[in-house]
Amino acid sequence: MKKIYPLILASIVISCIFTGCDKLRGRAYAPETPMDSTLVIYYSQNGATRAVAEELRFQLGCDIAEVKPVRPYNGDYDATVARMEDELQYGGVIDMEYPDIDYAKYKTIFIGTPIWGGKCSLPIYSLINEHYWVGKKIFTFCTYGSGGLDSMTRQVADTQKDCTIICGFGIENDSICNAPEIIHRYLDESL
Ligand SMILES: Cc1cc2nc3c(=O)[nH]c(=O)nc-3n(C[C@H](O)[C@H](O)[C@H](O)COP(=O)(O)O)c2cc1C
Numbered sequence: 001m002k003k004i005y006p007l008i009l010a011s012i013v014i015s016c017i018f019t020g021c022d023k024l025r026g027r028a029y030a031p032e033t034p035m036d037s038t039l040v041i042y043y044s045q046n047g048a049t050r051a052v053a054e055e056l057r058f059q060l061g062c063d064i065a066e067v068k069p070v071r072p073y074n075g076d077y078d079a080t081v082a083r084m085e086d087e088l089q090y091g092g093v094i095d096m097e098y099p100d101i102d103y104a105k106y107k108t109i110f111i112g113t114p115i116w117g118g119k120c121s122l123p124i125y126s127l128i129n130e131h132y133w134v135g136k137k138i139f140t141f142c143t144y145g146s147g148g149l150d151s152m153t154r155q156v157a158d159t160q161k162d163c164t165i166i167c168g169f170g171i172e173n174d175s176i177c178n179a180p181e182i183i184h185r186y187l188d189e190s191l
Contacts, residue, residue: 029184034061037105041065042112043123045073045080048143048176053112055179056141059187063106069123070095084122093126103133110168111156112141115148120155128159136160139168139190143176166190 040057043066044050050066057064071094073080087094103109113124120128120142138160140153149170157165169186171179 028180029059031059031061035108036062038062038108038110039065039101039103039106040110040112041067041101041127042110043067043114043121043127044112045114045121046075048171048173049112049114051176052141052143052171052179052183053110056110056112056183059180059183060110065099065101067099067123067127068097069126070097073122080116084116087122092122093129094122096123096126096130098127098130103131103136106136108137108139109133110139110141112143113152115142115144115152115170118148118151120152124152125155128156132162133160134162136163137166138163139166141168142170143173144170145173 038060040053040060040062041064042049042053044053053064053066073083111124111128113121116122119125138156140149140156142149142152147170149167153165153167168190169182171182175182
């Protein structure tokens with residue numbers, strides 16, 4: 001019997017994790033009116049920001065685009081920090097694979113990034129340094145271990161001086177499963 005307890009515990013934990021994250025696929029917040037003139041653009045190394053961006057896209061009923069470095073980061077924390085520090089020494093802009101986007105179509109852009117070293121991830125740093133948008137409303141969002149929304153928003157504001165920048169929302173790794181509710185509340189209060 002003793003051997004069964006760990007199995008039962010493990011299955012409860014696993015089912016709780018999946019039940020919680022099922023909400024991400026639950027489609028509870030379908031948009032009333034799709035927002036054709038809005039774009040969600042993001043980078044994600046390990047999937048957290050992608051999950052949040054996809055949920056945001058769903059709730060807004062808008063387009064989505066993912067940016068990627070030509071040479072992907074391999075997901076290992078130490079290797080990513082070492083490469084990031086190296087690339088920052090050379091201006092921080094790396095070779096990127098940008099999707100072909102007609103930005104003129106969009107009035108509003110949501111930019112999403114994981115926080116790296118308290119700031120934008122290098123791929124998003126590259127995106128905002130290699131594009132200059134005019135007259136857009138830009139919302140920021142991010143995922144993180146503990147914080148970084150304000151400083152990544154400042155980086156966006158510093159590079160996009162002819163846009164209206166709105167500090168959006170950040171979601172901690174521990175709360176990714178609650179993203180649908182967090183996003184719904186944010187959009188309800190902010191749009
Ligand atoms: C290189 C690196 C640096 C990070 N630096 C921070 C940080 O300064 N502050 C923080 O709260 N989280 C930090 N994190 C945690 C990530 O922001 C967090 O895990 C994020 O949700 C990952 O998103 P992703 O799965 O979309 O890649 C860091 C992660 C990596 C890989």
